[in-house]
Amino acid sequence: MSIRLPVEKLTPEAFAPFGTVIAPDPARAKSINGGTTTRFHALATCEALGTDAEVIINIFRGSPRRFPYQVDMMERHPLGSQSFSPLSPRPFLVVVAEDHGGTPAKPRVFLAENGEGINYRANVWHHPLMALGETSDFLVVDRGGPGDNLEEYIYPALFTIEEIDL
Numbered sequence: 001m002s003i004r005l006p007v008e009k010l011t012p013e014a015f016a017p018f019g020t021v022i023a024p025d026p027a028r029a030k031s032i033n034g035g036t037t038t039r040f041h042a043l044a045t046c047e048a049l050g051t052d053a054e055v056i057i058n059i060f061r062g063s064p065r066r067f068p069y070q071v072d073m074m075e076r077h078p079l080g081s082q083s084f085s086p087l088s089p090r091p092f093l094v095v096v097a098e099d100h101g102g103t104p105a106k107p108r109v110f111l112a113e114n115g116e117g118i119n120y121r122a123n124v125w126h127h128p129l130m131a132l133g134e135t136s137d138f139l140v141v142d143r144g145g146p147g148d149n150l151e152e153y154i155y156p157a158l159f160t161i162e163e164i165d166l
């Protein structure tokens with residue numbers, strides 16, 4: 001038996017329990033460089049916890065997921081945040097869950113589109129990167145340094161994401 005997961009629109013309010021949506025927010029716009037550039041300031045905050053922790057910048061090249069997709073696991077990074085910003089204008093899926101006593105609750109699925117990115121706060125349950133349609137690159141800012149920054153959980157039941165109509 002598998003539980004079908006609905007796909008929700010990604011909004012700052014809906015995603016607030018998990019982190020931040022990274023998108024050009026007019027409320028954070030500043031004109032800089034003599035008016036030639038608009039800076040959308042401090043859209044999200046990076047967390048890098050523990051001794052000798054550092055904030056690192058990566059590129060993830062994600063292969064597209066196939067659907068229907070069975071969500072059977074989640075992960076989290078107790079020592080730092082993790083952001084994903086698409087380097088191509090392709091949508092991608094963001095799968096997160098509230099924590100219930102140290103394990104993830106039922107996943108929630110958000111569709112990030114129009115260049116939207118996200119920043120998971122430290123220790124937020126999420127599914128590894130889910131690119132859609134074609135291999136896609138993402139700028140990923142997360143925590144480097146010593147210590148175990150990955151906790152994984154295997155669900156006892158399967159959750160299914162049906163084909164996404166883009």
Ligand SMILES: NC(=O)N[C@@H](O)C(=O)O
Nearest residue numbers: 075082126127128129130
């Ligand atoms: N393992 C790794 O760096 N990637 C995951 O953390 C992910 O969220 O995709």
Ligand code: NI
Nearest residue numbers: 075077082128
């Ligand atoms: Ni991760």
